[in-house]
Amino acid sequence: MDCTFPLCSATQRSLQPARWKNSHSVRSHHSEHSLSPDGSGHQHSCLEPLECRDLLVQNALFTGDLDMVQKYFTKGAAVDLVIETRGDVLRWTSTKRGLWSLSYEQELTTPLLITASRGHTACLRLLLLRGAAVDFAPGGRTALHAACAASSAVCARLLLRAGAHPEALSEDGHRPLHLCCKSSDSIECVRLLLQHGASVNSQTEEENDTALHVASRHGLAEHVQLLLHHGAELEVKNKEGQTPLNAACAQHHQPQDMDRYYRVCQLLVESGASINAADRDRQHPLHLACKNANAQIVELLLARGANVNVMNYGGNTALHNILQVAAYKLEHRPELVVRALLNHGAVRVWPGSLLKVLRYCHLCPRVIEALVNSYSHVRVSEDWEAAVPAEVVQKYPCFYQSLFSLGHKPRSLQHLARCCLRTLLEGRLLLVLSQLHLPSALHQFLLLGFEDVLY
Template sequence: MATDALAVRQKVQLFLNAARTGNLDLFKNLAEQLDDGKGLAQTVADVKDANKRGALHFAAREGKTEVCKYLLEELNLNVDVKDDDGETPLIHSARQGHTATAKYLIECGANHAIPSELGATALHHAAGLGDIELLRFLLSKGVNVDSQSDAGTPLIWAAGHDQPDAVKLLLEHHADPNVETDDDITPLLSSVAAASLPCLELLIQAGAAVNVTAGGATPLHIAADNGSPEIINCLLKAGADPNVTDEDGLKPIQVAAARGNRRAVEILFPLTSQLQTVPDWCVDGILEHMQAETGKIQEETRNLKEDNILKDAITSGQDKPQVTPEAKQKAADAKARAEYAFKQKDYLMATDAYTQAIDLDPTDAILLSNRSLCWIRLGQADHALADAKACRALRPDWPKACYREGAALRLLQKFDEAANSFYEGVQLDPENKELVNAFREAVEAGRKFHGTEKQKA
């Protein structure tokens, strides 16, 4: 009986993989094998993975328009079927940049206004990718140019991903240059965080405010942190105030000095009122003072993290569920299937098998670590981060768990947090070159990207 169930699961995975790769003949053959009397259309509609993604989701995500045509025109499947994240096939195709497939789905009646659970629509993804053809097509259909998501409007997505052509097109269609997210992020703030001078210039021309704040920081604070002279000068020319303080009471010149951005300090120095807290008020004096202050803070932070790691290590063995030998054996079998699928680069099948293993043995951190990697390969950063955090909770002293967490945060473009995770791994294993290099790369990426938590597309 167990063997029959395993055979069915494997057939389901092959079926969905055929949709993903566009192998229509194999797909039809497997669909007929899976049909248990409900009829082909109902069988195909019912077959889904652990995230409730069906054949249409996979075909759309990989741009397999011919498979989509078969599913919609011959089997009459629901073009707006949602997966566990509330994402329709249209959203999947738009996110991956499959313009022709996305347009076909819309022509087949796909509702372009349906958002995912995070509020993102096809327009958001097209804007973030700079897919001008799809943007124009969607805008011609009368979409809401200012539709909000957890990460802001399409204009915020375009500005935050350095897509000036998309920014220009959205502004031409009257996108609001001063729209804000719940966290006070505006398109201009997003463009500065992305170090996108072309987007910044377009937004300023459209009337975007330059002295807004988000998280207590102004665009000039973010630019000072990045250290881009061009962006700093652009903001100053547009009226940015160099004497506004952030939530930590720091002016932009102090932020630039703390980062060691000398050119930024030199630009801001003649425009910044003298601070009594800085003994030697000159470019070198400001740099030296802020570098010294930053060193003190970093040392205190390191000590606090080391204390937390120790506390986690002490409590990590408490309240763990008991796993029977039989369950451990079944988990090992599922893990073996997952490893085989991973080697074949079938990350969806690997993810499903690891999920079965974790359900059987939730105490095995390696399973969570491996599934986190599968999620990363599939581009599912949020799922990858959740698994990495669960892995670290089980084994706080395991360097690889730190690496997995950092990798997921890096994919989410949370570079400062990623650097922290990689650094904690280096503390545990100073000779681990992979962790050391990842830490350095995250720090450098954070410098270019502002290092604060950025809203992701």
Template structure:
């Protein structure tokens, strides 16, 4: 009991000293930092408790259970704090005084942190003082994996110049390469940099996903319901460097399946023009057009009719006619989609399920259109113009995207053959 009593004042004194030290670091007060180290004899590599709600300093192994309070703060050395808050002068003082450059008290080295906060000056300083380039964080990532913004491109260049491996996989359940990470966050400049330094464009992670598949999936922000032009550019860069659009991940989905799931007509066109197979099936036998049907009514900013046009003009298999009511169930509030789909058949015979698939209020909103649908989908043939369109499409064997532009037809007729919707059927 007496020993414990004596140690309490010492603990309080050390706590106050650490607080002074942290305040000096945050203020980039190099003189005060040196004074504390030399006068008060504080260990230069002492571990501090730092507010870190964004987990910039922390890295944990996958599967670890973490109490909630630990996510609000992290453990860090003085170098970590300097890097996080861009206290460059103080960081230099600490390094010159012998501070360890590769410690990771809460899973990350200072170099990992410098890359995550896109601090290229600190990256240069750390590399000049012996920071390990390919060291792993506790979660299994190299510093290059933490370069995830346009501002971190300079950091990545410095790492590569010093020998960072662009094809190293993360040592965790994902096994992503830095190229996967750049594709996920949609940073064209990083993707171009990695490709220029020998990154494997068709590298696969533990789920057999390529960087192209990663970019296709993350091109849509489901929370904001927006599409990312940067991810489209990343996909184009990868394809220009030989990415295979028809590789399949562990569930046999291709990049086109993922773009169709997002109802992303821009990316779908990029992939289809690069040779993506519109008929590729996943492990459940679903082609990209089935993915479109599942999400048409939950992608408010999409232009779904363009997605269907693209697939049908690139040889996608049409929905089995007796199952056409499922198209109506998914797309009843999108007449232009229904029109594109109906016009891809020479003739469709409705079933009792058709009308039941369309809610009454929807039918009333689009009465003129749906009256035209049920008017042409009868036992009588459709117009000669439509039958001619179907004959042209059949003769082109589904590859209308290449054949129709070469036909000596007026522009309006080409659009008609390519299923451009007009607002009603006839």
């Protein structure tokens, strides 16, 4: 929320309200209950909301100046004012002369919402004591929405104790619980809402997301654990047909966030989430995890029996998905995903398409290494050398020289033996190897361990 306010002709006055005309924007009216000075709820009459354009009043609210707020909001003064501020969203507006300009959308707010959104607990408490309507929402959301979005547990507690509705629906179809599942700092807000009767499985109006969808999408393991403890449903699907597990696997994340998303998926899977749940495009969690090149999640899903060769509507398997993004996910180590899929029985790329894969994935030689080592023989031609830029060959000289040399010499006997054994144990490779007491080096060799050179 921006602190820029409309100018007022008399800024030295205390409060000079004017009639508020945008009655169609009111989402909820005055609550019948507010907090009395002794902490108990009392009824008050529903007055027509008044508009405040006074800069001094607005600045006192936005800065949390308790002395000034006490001065302006004395006993008996209007508390449920409507304040117009500049929002964060740009939109095109037309002037009287027919010209269009890009300006920030104007938002309607209240003193209670301003103080709640900024964590000004002393001011918020004062406004509640002065009888502020706790669910008044001229701008489409309540003060509780604002407190939860700001991860202000103290403000949320004050509002809930004053009778704020934990299931209030904002203009864009969100409940407070949905908003406080977007930040790791809001875990206490989640606890408070659930303690005060918020429904753990309520869905947003447009996306049909539950709080578990939102927390999973943002990689918030602690939130996910708390929601599951309170009975969050695992298989609810949103508008895109995603379960919370799908949502977690689909969310793009940076390498430093891979552990967080793995922990979220681990919690969901261990709680019984379906690992083969498909969304509207028949994308399974494995497809989505491969698009994000998260090897930990891929290994988790495969270990739980995910179908490694299932296709989406586009005809792509999980292996297709990781090869398509490998060049853009180098820091995620996509080679680990490729190796995991191959070791779990993924149908290999048609040998005639390996040259195309090389053109796309030459920046990640270990992806090429894993693929080439899954075949006993690969026909390497001069086109392969032309497919790799000279600067990439200079960066990985040993690997690419060994790759190009396969065009005129056979693979080593050791490699051929590996391929023979992998073919023999196809579909049972990991199960059998786990029962054999093989030396670590041999075990890694059979599982396509990386050597950065081809023999």
